[in-house]
Amino acid sequence: MIIERPGEFESYGKLRIYRPVKVLELDGTGADSDPNTLVYSHAMLADTALRTAIVVPVKDEELVKLRGVVQAIPHPSTVIVVSASRREPTDVYRDEVDMLSEIHRRTGKRIIATWQRDPAWGEALKGTPLEPLLGEDGLVRYGKGEGMLLGALLAYSMGLDYLGLIDSDNFSPGSVLEYSLTYYAGFLAVESELSMVRLKWPYKGKLESSEIPYLRKRGRVSTVTNEYLNAAISRRRGLETIIVETANSGEHALTTKLAVRMPWAGGYAVEPYQLVSLLERCWLTLEPPCDDLEGAVEVLQVETLSPHIHSERGEEHIAKMIGVSLASIYWSRLATEDLREAIREKVVEAGLQDVPSMMIYPPPGETWPNRIVKAFESNSELYTVLG
Ligand code: GDP
Numbered sequence: 530m531i532i533e534r535p536g537e538f539e540s541y542g543k544l545r546i547y548r549p550v551k552v553l554e555l556d557g558t559g560a561d562s563d564p565n566t567l568v569y570s571h572a573m574l575a576d577t578a579l580r581t582a583i584v585v586p587v588k589d590e591e592l593v594k595l596r597g598v599v600q601a602i603p604h605p606s607t608v609i610v611v612s613a614s615r616r617e618p619t620d621v622y623r624d625e626v627d628m629l630s631e632i633h634r635r636t637g638k639r640i641i642a643t644w645q646r647d648p649a650w651g652e653a654l655k656g657t658p659l660e661p662l663l664g665e666d667g668l669v670r671y672g673k674g675e676g677m678l679l680g681a682l683l684a685y686s687m688g689l690d691y692l693g694l695i696d697s698d699n700f701s702p703g704s705v706l707e708y709s710l711t712y713y714a715g716f717l718a719v720e721s722e723l724s725m726v727r728l729k730w731p732y733k734g735k736l737e738s739s740e741i742p743y744l745r746k747r748g749r750v751s752t753v754t755n756e757y758l759n760a761a762i763s764r765r766r767g768l769e770t771i772i773v774e775t776a777n778s779g780e781h782a783l784t785t786k787l788a789v790r791m792p793w794a795g796g797y798a799v800e801p802y803q804l805v806s807l808l809e810r811c812w813l814t815l816e817p818p819c820d821d822l823e824g825a826v827e828v829l830q831v832e833t834l835s836p837h838i839h840s841e842r843g844e845e846h847i848a849k850m851i852g853v854s855l856a857s858i859y860w861s862r863l864a865t866e867d868l869r870e871a872i873r874e875k876v877v878e879a880g881l882q883d884v885p886s887m888m889i890y891p892p893p894g895e896t897w898p899n900r901i902v903k904a905f906e907s908n909s910e911l912y913t914v915l916g
Contacts, residue, residue: 530569530714531557535829539772541762542812543819546772549729549830550718552711569714577713578605580690581782584680586673587697588613589621590840592628594697599629601702602695603709604638609683610697611676613645626913639916641683645669645676649909653901658891670888674799681788682893686902691716693726693782696839704835712782715829723787723818724827725803727775732836744836749847751777753879754801754854757872761863762808775830776801777854780837787826789895790818794857795888797850802857802889804828809862817892848880859884 533550554560557568583602587595587610595610602608610629614621622644629640643650651667654660662678664670669679677694684692693712695705708728715726732744747755754776763769775781777800783791794802811819811826818826858864859872876884893901906912 530555530574530710531560532567532569532711532714532718532831534562534565534567535718539770540825541808543815543822543825544807544811544828545825546828547830548772549774549832551832552707552714552834555707555710555834567714567718569717573717574710574713575603575605577691577716578603578709581605581693581709581713582607582609582680582684582687582689582691582785583693583695583709584609584611584677584684585695585697586611586613586676586680587625588671588673588676589615590697592624594699594840595625596628596632597702598695598697598699598705599632599638599640600636601705601709602638603706604636606693606709607684607687607689608638608640609680610640610642611645611680612642613671613676616644616646622911629913630915633915637916640913641915642913643679643683643909644911645671645679647905647909647911649905649912650679652908653905657897657901659893659897659901661888661890670795672796672888674793674795674797674802674888677799678793678890678893681785681793682898682902685785685789685893685898689785691782692785692788694780696779698840700838700840701835704833704837707833707835708780711831711833715782715831716784719827719829721824721827722784723790723822723824724829725781725783725787726829726831727778728780729775729778729830729832730837731832731834733838748777750850750854751775753851753875754858757855757858757868757875758801758804760871761858761861761865761868764865764868765813765863773804776804777850778830787818789893789898792892793890795890796853798853798857798887801854802887805857805861805863813862844880851879852876852881852885853887856885856887860887
């Protein structure tokens with residue numbers, strides 16, 4: 530793979546955010562690096578792939594999409610499917626596991642599957658700092674962020690160094706391969722053990738019933754979140770910035786070390802909150818992950834070659850996403866009072882009553898993941914380890 534060499538960046542205390550770089554070639558075999566590019570061989574990428582878990586959150590998606598995503602993830606990486614799919618009246622989780630078993634049987638791919646609502650997670654999390662993950666029924670709450678956090682606990686407890694997230698509602702397996710390769714290349718391009726790679730797309734599209742395909746340059750939610758997050762930074766800094774271009778990046782990866790030192794947001798606030806919390810903790814104050822860190826936390830933004838083609842969700846979903854995304858800024862120390870007012874107006878304009886509340890879970894820390902996962906594994910009847 531060839532990517533542009535990260536260059537220009539902005540520093541926010543101990544946080545360094547690079548201007549987006551581009552993927553230049555998916556396969557750069559035979560090319561030479563130069564001052565502007567970085568070339569990674571198959572062997573280098575495969576070595577990083579082996580140290581990576583790719584977490585795939587899924588909730589009631591068509592099996593064919595999940596299959597395409599899982600099969601497109603490079604063989605050396607461990608796939609962790611965290612499912613919140615229904616089990617009644619039909620057992621979709623069972624179908625997912627059977628389908629994953631079949632992939633494993635034919636390819637030998639290492640795949641882990643867990644059900645987010647497994648009572649064994651409830652038992653394992655009780656009495657730990659992550660108990661707030663549990664709802665009144667004693668089970669882990671629904672929500673993409675909650676699912677991702679379970680995936681992060683599993684990846685860390687397996688001793689893997691990197692954690693990549695790839696949504697299961699993706700119609701294009703080829704793009705999934707590119708996302709994975711880009712994560713590996715991104716981690717090779719940065720220096721810090723606490724780093725994050727966030728992807729943006731040249732185009733984004735949904736499969737709609739319209740006969741004329743229409744690919745947007747920017748997503749409808751990310752345009753808004755990027756604008757308000759940049760506005761929040763600009764106001765705090767007294768200097769305008771447009772550095773954030775990946776506020777809602779569902780496709781992102783982080784070192785597992787960073788994953789356990791950061792707080793996590795529930796639901797769809799999870800992606801913007803990562804940047805918000807890093808800015809709060811590494812710039813405005815010095816809290817984990819930045820409290821005892823000499824170097825910087827690095828955030829690399831990369832534009833892929835592939836467009837992102839995923840499922841159409843409708844206006845209500847967009848409004849909800851805008852609400853929770855802006856809530857992550859609204860409730861943070863980053864937002865000034867006038868920005869809070871502007872956010873409130875925007876959320877109402879999007880069709881919501883008010884700025885939604887949000888769930889924030891504390892950093893899991895370095896010892897809890899192993900303890901929680903051990904307790905979970907010994908108790909679960911649904912946990913599936915293939916390979
Ligand atoms: P968008 O693509 O960002 O508009 O949001 P989606 O609704 O498509 O969700 C992104 C991914 O998260 C998809 O793969 C969903 O199947 C998955 N997802 C959504 N809600 C949940 C949840 O509660 N738990 C888990 N584990 N995954 C979820």
